[in-house]
Amino acid sequence: MTPILETRGLVKRFGGVAAIDGVDFRLEPGELRCLIGPNGAGKSTFFKMLTAQYAPTAGQILLDGDDITDEEPSEISRRGVGIKNQVPDVLDGLSVRENIWIAARGRHDTAGADHAVSEILERLNLGPLADRVVGKLSHGHRQWVEFGMVLAINPRLALLDEPTAGMTAEETRRTAELIREMNRSMAIVVVEHDMQFVRTIAHRVTVFDQGRILAEDTMDRIQVHPEVLRIYLGTSGHA
Numbered sequence: 001m002t003p004i005l006e007t008r009g010l011v012k013r014f015g016g017v018a019a020i021d022g023v024d025f026r027l028e029p030g031e032l033r034c035l036i037g038p039n040g041a042g043k044s045t046f047f048k049m050l051t052a053q054y055a056p057t058a059g060q061i062l063l064d065g066d067d068i069t070d071e072e073p074s075e076i077s078r079r080g081v082g083i084k085n086q087v088p089d090v091l092d093g094l095s096v097r098e099n100i101w102i103a104a105r106g107r108h109d110t111a112g113a114d115h116a117v118s119e120i121l122e123r124l125n126l127g128p129l130a131d132r133v134v135g136k137l138s139h140g141h142r143q144w145v146e147f148g149m150v151l152a153i154n155p156r157l158a159l160l161d162e163p164t165a166g167m168t169a170e171e172t173r174r175t176a177e178l179i180r181e182m183n184r185s186m187a188i189v190v191v192e193h194d195m196q197f198v199r200t201i202a203h204r205v206t207v208f209d210q211g212r213i214l215a216e217d218t219m220d221r222i223q224v225h226p227e228v229l230r231i232y233l234g235t236s237g238h239a
């Protein structure tokens with residue numbers, strides 16, 4: 001089966017530092033994968049190459065077998081990839097409804113966008129906030145608006161960087177539900193620090209360390225993987 005997403009020998013150097021140092025990664029269609037690893041492991045750099053925010057120093061990125069290494073973020077989005085960065089990329093002066101509508105309009109005519117927005121507001125329980133200006137919302141709610149913007153393009157693949165950052169425990173729980181629900185219709189890659197959250201959602205987990213893939217397995221096995229325990233206990237103290 002052709003992977004929906006693949007990297008071959010991916011490298012990113014910053015001066016003398018190889019932040020990503022030859023990563024071969026495969027994601028099967030419909031898969032949900034969490035990327036974890038200690039601070040400085042290279043997760044964000046890897047994510048930024050997948051989303052065309054950084055150009056790789058070497059290697060290839062393939063989407064459904066097509067080489068997208070040199071494509072712009074807008075081209076990748078047109079190919080059906082939804083991206084949610086760590087800092088919500090929302091228009092603060094506009095309402096929740098308007099933000100999601102603008103994202104939806106990229107895929108639908110105006111009537112279609114109206115319809116998509118109503119559906120998404122309901123799905124995300126954002127109806128009561130629909131006409132609030134996004135800049136006045138809590139960080140957690142702003143993250144949800146960005147989820148709405150990802151759903152609005154109905155992607156085949158969603159790339160989510162720390163989706164629960166700044167969320168309350170209840171918001172995190174609902175985000176886990178949402179990601180599992182989204183995974184029924186799309187493949188998903190999630191970069192996440194919150195291990196409890198990763199345990200809740202993950203099927204397979206890829207562990208990065210020092211710019212390389214250290215381990216790739218189910219969360220159950222990853223939690224007892226000696227090398228993984230060593231890097232976590234040696235750095236953050238919690239695996």
Ligand SMILES: Nc1ncnc2c1ncn2[C@@H]1O[C@H](COP(=O)(O)OP(=O)(O)OP(=O)(O)O)[C@@H](O)[C@H]1O
Nearest residue numbers: 014017018019037038039040041042043044045046
């Ligand atoms: N723009 C940059 N310029 C120089 N070095 C960088 C840059 N971005 C990342 N690095 C270095 O690359 C390495 C990997 O960093 P990266 O942020 O990708 O790790 P991370 O796993 O996402 O860490 P965290 O969990 O703290 O976000 C680190 O040594 C970091 O200092």
